[in-house]
Amino acid sequence: MSPFICRLSQTIPRFGEAVFHHEAGEPLAFHLLPTHSQQLSGPLLLVAEAAPWQPGRAPQVIGEVRSQSGQVEVPSAQAIQMLAALQKGLLPTFSAGRWFGTPEALSISISSVNFQSAYEDYLACVAQLLPVNYRQVARTAVLFPSAEYRLSDATRERLDLIALYVKTDESVQQIFVDGHSDNVGRRLLNRDLSMRRAEEVTRYLVSLGIDEEMIVTRYHGDRYPVVPNNTAENRTRNRRVTIRLERE
Incomplete structure (x- = not known):
């Protein structure tokens, strides 16, 4: 744990990495980092979807975000909603209308499997962050x-x-x-x-x-x-x- 920065990350197979990033003195941020910057372009819809073991549960729309230079940075308020969704076992999912510049749609989900234990470690880190950077x-x-x-x-x-x-x-x-x-x-x-x-x-x-x-x-x-x-x-x-x- 660091008093300067806390990270909660997940590798997304065949895509890249999802990172919750909390720096001392700053609000929570989330970054979606594809391995290839050309994978994403334009707007993406962010929705908390039900996991396969939650049939019948309605999805929750979090909002629209945009990719910039192939990466996505989610504002703090929406990043907090993503964490809340993961705690409920939901899957924050980004849906893009264009993949590698083609008309093919793409969905990227963050898994809630084994989230709770990692989240507890993350919370312990956040609790000892300095108030300033x-x-x-x-x-x-x-x-x-x-x-x-x-x-x-x-x-x-x-x-x-x-x-x-x-x-x-x-x-x-x-x-x-x-x-x-x-x-x-x-x-x-x-x-x-x-x-x-x-x-x-x-x-x-x-x-x-x-x-x-x-x-x-x-x-x-x-x-x-x-x-x-x-x-x-x-x-x-x-x-x-x-x-x-x-x-x-």
């Missing part, structure tokens, strides 16, 4: 009110997530913390304020168990605005500390 925390900016350097509750919550991720992902080797200010007031005072902001962030990360030697703390005053300091809204965006993670 690397892309979601690798570049972060936290904002400050004018002339303030203390951390808000929202900033602390964001830093909590960053620290949790860093302590789990051993490939993160360095954290760059950079303090900034708007251009209101004297330049030296702004530089000092940006230093206090950066140091406050660093201090909080260290209090959460991050090794201080991983952190490079810098401060820049008003030298590097992210937007022009010509409106109150823009000045708010410039009063910031950025946190950047670097992997090995």
Whole structure:
């Protein structure tokens, strides 16, 4: 099991692979991956069909999906419906009107045989996924009110997530913390304020168990605005500390 990603896959004979894919911080996704990309084209109807041992059970239409570059990605809501169907012993089935570009129809079913034991392992994996992934925390900016350097509750919550991720992902080797200010007031005072902001962030990360030697703390005053300091809204965006993670 991984705290970063969980997969539940099934090989479909003479076709390819069906994969439920759940990444930390992201919704569930499903991918239908044919061995040959030319097998599928155009729209496909996705229906949960009754298994041969369920005579008389009505099929359930899940929706229409499309193939792209020969692969099919099913949106999260429909992927969840597919899992629910498999739990009931139904067979999520994709029906395509064209196979290898010919008028011949094609149906691809995902089997529910032995699904339950694999699904229990999958659920155990999902239960220990991190709440965020690397892309979601690798570049972060936290904002400050004018002339303030203390951390808000929202900033602390964001830093909590960053620290949790860093302590789990051993490939993160360095954290760059950079303090900034708007251009209101004297330049030296702004530089000092940006230093206090950066140091406050660093201090909080260290209090959460991050090794201080991983952190490079810098401060820049008003030298590097992210937007022009010509409106109150823009000045708010410039009063910031950025946190950047670097992997090995």
